[in-house]
Amino acid sequence: MIRGGGHAGALRFLLTKTVKFILVLATTLLGLIAVTFFIGRVVPIDPVLAIVGDRAPPHVYERARQELGLDRPLAEQFVIYVKKAVTGDFGNSVLTTNPVMTDIMNTFPATLELATLGTLIGVFVGVPLGVLAAVRRGSWIDQLVRLLGLVGYSVPIFWLGLMGLLLFYAKLGWVEGPGRLDVTYSYLYTPVTGVVLIDTLMQGQMDAFWNAVSHVALPACLLGYFSLAYISRMTRSFMLNELAQEYVIAARVKGLSEIRVIWRHALRNAAVPLVTVIALSYANLLEGSVLTETVFAWPGLGQYITNSLQNADMNAVLGGTLIIGTVFVLLNLLSDLLYHLLDPRTRR
Amino acid sequence: MKHMPKFLMSAAMVVTMATSFSAVQAATPPDTLVQAWTIDDIISLDPAEIFEFTASEIAGNTYERLINYDYKDVSKIYGEVAESWTVSPDGKTFTFKIRPNKKFASGNPLTAEDVAFSLQRAVLLDKSPAFILGQFGLTKDNVKDKIKASGNDVTVELDKAYAPTFVLYCMTSTVASVVDKKLVMQNEKDGDLGYGWLKTHYAGSGPFSIRDWKANEVVVLERNPHFEKKTPLARVIYRHIKETATQRLLLEKGDVDVARNLNPEELKALSTNTDIKVASGPKGGVWYLGLNQKNPNLAKPEVRQALKYLVDYSAIADTIMKNQAEVHQAFLPKGFLGAINENQYKLDVAKAKELLAKAGLKDGFTVTMDTRSTADTTGMAQAIQQTFAQAGVKLEIIPGDGKQTLTKYRARQHDIYIGRWGPDYQDPNTNADTFAANDDNSDGAKAKPLAWRNAWDPGPLTTQTRAAVLEKDAEKRAAMYKDLQQAVLDNGPFVIMLQEIEVMASRKNVDGIVIGPSFDTNSVAQAKKN
Structure with missing residues (x-):
């Protein structure tokens, strides 16, 4: 497949790719740490207050300050932090008292579950809608997709969330309310992956599984709607671009069926930029949608980082930022790889 | 069925699924009280460190102190773990007689030794609320000499003859809670007096015990079988719900029994709902x-x-x-x-x-x-x-x-x-x-x-x-x-x-929650659901 020929070429390609990736990851993360770290130290919030509270006597306050290392020069604090972070030690969160890594392992699966479902909905509904809108340009379908997109993009998500709860949970009773699982089921399974849907399914707790499905349905649809609004708009514009190309005319002249022209040829080419759009939209959801998580009492990464930020819990904020940074870089890499699969020209 | 189009089939399936969800969705279990509350301020479950609203209330329901006061009339002070107390003629020494035959939730007996240890421990750990005891001249260096257990008695020696009311009121604070010495010391690490462990665990003798705490998510209390006066409820669950509109929906729907953070508009809107009642103090x-x-x-x-x-x-x-x-x-x-x-x-x-x-x-x-x-x-x-x-x-x-x-x-x-x-x-x-x-x-x-x-x-x-x-x-x-x-x-x-x-808004069948004068005196010990 790879030009330049033979195993040696392939190996070299893979090697340079890997080295390049590690370099990109390292510099991105270092930059992120530096910026977040210094912002965290410059903000006019006293992190010691988060630990000891407003009432602590002076000596308790001073001791906590020293324990945090805040009495040392800024540069020294930074070096210490980076050294520890390299070994995977992000320190302890002030608010939860757990190691930041543990907290992230607890909150990230919740966000992952929601974001993945949301993106799947966004892709499987958004892409066909976008294609239809492009093919039937100007028709009622196009207008409808445009309207859907506009609403999804401009209505505040927490409002939609509350209205959704009011309608589907409170009035109609079709879905369960906020939270990931009813309290009744909370202790029926042991968390392994942290993704409730997978854990309950693997342990055969079908009642708990269906309860979790019912809990996740509404927030997932909401995020899905949000992401499909974006994905369908982008699909439409990429498709319009492709449909105007000469190869499409050529394919039609050859007598290929319209379905084949659109779904096999045009969409395949539109898929290249689309992959980036989807990856970025997924990354955005993985960052944790604070508002959705708040409305649905979803214990995810977004709520965790926001809450930490409000309390100047810098260890948690830094740790969370790094995880999100890594997710962005990884997804970029993934979309790069998909490019290679989809577009032979980029393999040079 | 054979001729039914596929999409109709799936539509029917979706509907059945949806209805079966609502069938499962009963109210909360009758022996469990579920509260929606903002609990992201909890940073520790160790009574020697607790100084936040939420954790104080939880400690109030799970630990006992030496002395307590009547929640309806603060001027009435009574012994909780102490059966009685005396003050020496010079006003500097308080002697507390500990009630016999008390037990911790672990089953260990509660003795004068535990009381002295708990007070000493709070001073030695010297966390934020330790100053409440430190006011009486108790320091890390002298606390082991000033607080002593002998037989059924605990004596506390002060540096000045303080007003007895002052000393006794301070002894009603969370920081003066009695912890299970044996259990705590089993979990001691590097001379930390069990601090690292107790931050996330429980060693008390109150009406409820703490079964679980997941930060920013949930706190679960469970009936303490060794408590003299059995609680009507088997379980009390505090769910972290930050958004107040969500709290209201959950309450109206019956998925929580109590909502703790409703704002004036939401309370006003609830006043027409006959399933909900509002109490305040x-x-x-x-x-x-x-x-x-x-x-x-x-x-x-x-x-x-x-x-x-x-x-x-x-x-x-x-x-x-x-x-x-x-x-x-x-x-x-x-x-x-x-x-x-x-x-x-x-x-x-x-x-x-x-x-x-x-x-x-x-x-x-x-x-x-x-x-x-x-x-x-x-x-x-x-x-x-x-x-x-x-x-x-x-x-x-x-x-x-x-x-x-x-x-x-x-x-x-x-x-x-x-x-x-x-x-x-x-x-x-x-x-x-x-x-x-x-x-x-x-x-x-x-x-x-x-x-x-x-x-x-x-x-x-x-x-x-x-x-x-x-x-x-x-x-x-x-x-x-x-x-x-x-x-x-x-x-x-x-x-x-x-x-x-x-203000607490609750379902009508909830009874017996006491809204006390301070944050650690909201009691669910006698709460029940009719």
Whole structure:
């Protein structure tokens, strides 16, 4: 497949790719740490207050300050932090008292579950809608997709969330309310992956599984709607671009069926930029949608980082930022790889 | 069925699934009370460290203290773990006789040894609330000699002959909770007295035990089988629900039994729902304005008084803070020994103008106010801005995050600060010590009481505050606090406006939750569901 020929070429390609990736990851993360770290130290919030509270006597306050290392020069604090972070030690969160890594392992699966479902909905509904809108340009379908997109993009998500709860949970009773699982089921399974849907399914707790499905349905649809609004708009514009190309005319002249022209040829080419759009939209959801998580009492990464930020819990904020940074870089890499699969020209 | 189109089939499946969900979705189990509450302030479950609202309440339901007071009448002090107590003739030694045959939730017997250990441990660990015990001259170095267990008795030796009420009220604090020595010491690591373990675990003897705490998610309490008076409920669950509108939906739907953080509009909307009832009780927190005396205008006594006439107290209490606070102007909240409950100030623009003219500011002046950007604080700030303007005082509101405005306040860099103060323990000294005493008004002072934060030197009031903790006669002591409150009302740099009310909205079948006067006295021990 790879030009330049033979195993040696392939190996070299893979090697340079890997080295390049590690370099990109390292510099991105270092930059992120530096910026977040210094912002965290410059903000006019006293992190010691988060630990000891407003009432602590002076000596308790001073001791906590020293324990945090805040009495040392800024540069020294930074070096210490980076050294520890390299070994995977992000320190302890002030608010939860757990190691930041543990907290992230607890909150990230919740966000992952929601974001993945949301993106799947966004892709499987958004892409066909976008294609239809492009093919039937100007028709009622196009207008409808445009309207859907506009609403999804401009209505505040927490409002939609509350209205959704009011309608589907409170009035109609079709879905369960906020939270990931009813309290009744909370202790029926042991968390392994942290993704409730997978854990309950693997342990055969079908009642708990269906309860979790019912809990996740509404927030997932909401995020899905949000992401499909974006994905369908982008699909439409990429498709319009492709449909105007000469190869499409050529394919039609050859007598290929319209379905084949659109779904096999045009969409395949539109898929290249689309992959980036989807990856970025997924990354955005993985960052944790604070508002959705708040409305649905979803214990995810977004709520965790926001809450930490409000309390100047810098260890948690830094740790969370790094995880999100890594997710962005990884997804970029993934979309790069998909490019290679989809577009032979980029393999040079 | 064979001929049914595929999409109809799947539609039918979806509908069945949806309906079966609602069939599963019963109300909460009858032996379990589920509360929706904002619980992200919990940082520890160790009573020697707990100093936050939520964790205090949980400790109040899961640990016992030496002494407690009647939640309906704070002046009635009784022994909880202590059966009785005596004070030595010189007033410096307290001897507590421990009730026999008590057990911890672990099954270990509760003895005088455990009580002495718990008090010593709190002083030795020296976390934020340790000063409550430290006030009696107990330090890390002497605590093992000053607190001793022998047989059924625990003796505590103080450095001065403090007012007995002062000592006893302090012993009702969370920090004086009794922990299970044997269990805690089994989990000790590197001489930490079990601190690392107890931060996330439980070793008490209260009506409930703590089964689980997931930060920002849930706290689960379970009936303590060894508690003398069996709790009607088997389980109490606190769910972290940050969004108040979500709390309301859950409550109306019956997925929670109690909602704790509803705002005035939501409570109003619920008043028509016959399945829901609302209960409330006054709390110790007061809302006040702090006037920084470093600002030359605010340092004038006439200006301080004028501003006290420029707040529309009742309008704020009836609208923005409806169901959340009531008018109260003295620094001791209702329910405390010696509290002044009459309110002497009300909105009086003419009087305020007169006072401002006397101060040489008849055209008013401009001043800033650091305001935490939450709905209630901002609402109050805007109301105050309007009434201030009526006398020509131009108030600029500087919005900020809670921790940010607090940091500025503690550095004395504000003009006016609007905030809330809650007492640390149930004795009047807690508020007198911060509103009416300031031992060192210099910028580098170690202690930062509210008087210091507003750069106010209360003069003779500091000495009077120190004298009041030594007064043995409860009536005379109450009179001393009345004088202190009056002096601060007349001349202090605080515009105290409101006393907090706590509101709980619950399902109609919930009974027996007690809303006590402080944050650790909201009790679910006798709560039940009918």
